[in-house]
Amino acid sequence: MTSTESKDRIYRSPAGIAGGVLLLGLAAWLGIDAIVAGEGRTPWLALAALLLIVPLVTAFTLRPAVSADDDRLRVRNPFRVVVLPWGEVASLRSGYSNEVVAKSGKKYQLWAIPVSLRARKKAARREARRGVGAAGASGAPGVFGGRERGLGGLAGFGGGAAVPEGPVRAQSDQIMDELRELLEAREKAESAQGQVTVRWAYEIAAPAVAGAVLLAVLIGLG
Structure with missing residues (x-):
């Protein structure tokens, strides 16, 4: 589009x-x-x-x-x-x-403006990964105690990078x-x-x- x-x-x-x-x-x-x-x-x-x-x-x-x-x-x-x-x-x-x-x-x-269910699912997965990255970047409690760090494998969300505002949408x-x-x-x-x-x-x-x-x-x- x-x-x-x-x-x-x-x-x-x-x-x-x-x-x-x-x-x-x-x-x-x-x-x-x-x-x-x-x-x-x-x-x-x-x-x-x-x-x-x-x-x-x-x-x-x-x-x-x-x-x-x-x-x-x-x-x-x-x-x-x-x-x-x-x-x-x-x-x-x-x-x-x-x-x-x-x-x-x-x-x-x-x-x-056709609807792409595939694009919606992709956006939902990115939103879910962003939520995990945000939790890591903000020092959320980990499953083994202590504080988790950002996941380096998630592009844009590792190493304490800033998390974009607003939901991810198709x-x-x-x-x-x-x-x-x-x-x-x-x-x-x-x-x-x-x-x-x-x-x-x-x-x-x-x-x-x-x-x-x-x-x-x-x-x-x-």
């Missing part, structure tokens, strides 16, 4: 972008090769497949983004863009996915915390009021549908 330090914050998934670039490169390589070197209906089938695959891969990997400023939260998901003034946001939830809940009760998933959870702080600070601001707007991404859906129809016709013709 990335965010800018400026007034406008933009969050995207680096892993999703990297995966999308690789998939698009593979699709272009195979598709163009089939169009140029293929015979019979093969070039047309390849063209139809590219029309279907490229928009879908783009929609689910490169397109998702979440941007936030002092007035609104803008959620760009695979097939629609949702703009929510902070005054219309009821909550930001984190579970197996991250989502924003409008005051109308509608929920919108934040595709650009990156997606940190981002959600930032958005919750912004919501709390701005939800009652006059400039943060308005209506929730939803725009469908026809620029993604149209070529994908055209590719699917062309592919179905070609397959149907045998």
Whole structure:
């Protein structure tokens, strides 16, 4: 995930972008090769497949983004863009996915901020190790009496090193915390009021549908 330090914050998934670039490169390589070197209906089938695959891969990997400023939260998901003034946001939830809940009760998933259970477990382990390091650094009583020293094997916590403040959190959870702080600070601001707007991404859906129809016709013709 990335965010800018400026007034406008933009969050995207680096892993999703990297995966999308690789998939698009593979699709272009195979598709163009089939169009140029293929015979019979093969070039047309390849063209139809590219029309279907490229928009879908783009929609689910490169397109998702979440941007936030002092007035609104803008959620760009695979097939629609949702703009929510902070005054219309009821909550930001984190579970197996991250989502924003409008005051109308509608929920919108934040595709650009995926939840990683692995990252959460890793953060929990780091938090547990930090707790052990903090106990050692502060001279907590040991199991055999006396005072324990910091564990040198724990990076950043050995030799009486200072322990960072605040709990260790997965990156997606940190981002959600930032958005919750912004919501709390701005939800009652006059400039943060308005209506929730939803725009469908026809620029993604149209070529994908055209590719699917062309592919179905070609397959149907045998």
